Amino acid sequence: EDQVTQSPEALRLQEGESSSLNCSYTVSGLRGLFWYRQDPGKGPEFLFTLYSAGEEKEKERLKATLTKKESFLHITAPKPEDSATYLCAVGAGGTSYGKLTFGQGTILTVHP
Amino acid sequence: DGGITQSPKYLFRKEGQNVTLSCEQNLNHDAMYWYRQDPGQGLRLIYYSQIVNDFQKGDIAEGYSVSREKKESFPLTVTSAQKNPTAFYLCASSDSRGNNEKLFFGSGTQLSVL
DSSP: EEEEEEOOSSSETEEEEEEOOEEEEEOOOEEEEEEEEEEETTTTEEEEEEEEEOOOEETTTTTEOSSEEEEEEEEOOOOGGOOOOEEEEEETTOTTOOOOOOOOOEEEEEOO | OEEEEOOOEEEEEEEEEEEEEEEEEOOOOOOOEEEEEEEOOOOOEEEEEEEEEEEEEEETTTTTTOOSSTTBBBEEEEEEESSSSOOEEEEEEESSSTTTOEEEEEEOOOEEEE
C-alpha cells in the first residue's frame, strides 16, 4: 500500500526565516510526486511535479527537491502571503493512472 | 477562463436525506475525480472516472454514488447510507493524455449535517 507522510504537521515562521517541509513516501514504482498549496476554504493549487530522484524545481520563494524516499519543499525568506497548507501527493505503479495518494499536509504560518 | 466549478459552496443535509454536489469543468479533460477532505487528514478518493459513461470506486466509496453522462459533468450524490458525511468535498480533473497526472481542483463544497 502506498503511503505518504508529511512533517511537521504545523510550522510557524517569522517573515524572512527560511525552512523546509518534508514529504516521505513509500510506494511501488513512483510515477510522479506532486506539491500543492491550499488556502483555507479553497481547493488545492498545483505547484510542482517531480519525476525522478535528483530533480529540482523552483517557483519564486519555493524550491522542491526529490530523493528516492522523500521530497523537500524549501521556502526561502517567506512572506505572510506564503501562509497556507502545503500538500504532497504521489502517483505510483501500484495504483491506477491518475489515482493519487495524498499526505495529510503541513500548515505553514508566516508571521510579519 | 477554463476551470472547474463546484456548487453549492455550502450544503446542509438532514438525516435520511440524499444530497447531490455539482461539478462542471470546461478544460476538456477526460478524467474527473471526487475527493473528501477531513481536518488533519489527507485527501481521500471517493470515485473517479477516466471516460464518459465509466467510473470506478476509490478508497471510500461506500455511501456515495456518481454518474458521468457528459464529459463536462461529474455529480456526486451523498446518500443517507453515508453516516458521517460532514467534510469538505473536492472535485478535480486531469488531462489523461501523455504522462500527466496533474490534478486541477475546484473550490470545494462544505457539507454539514443538520
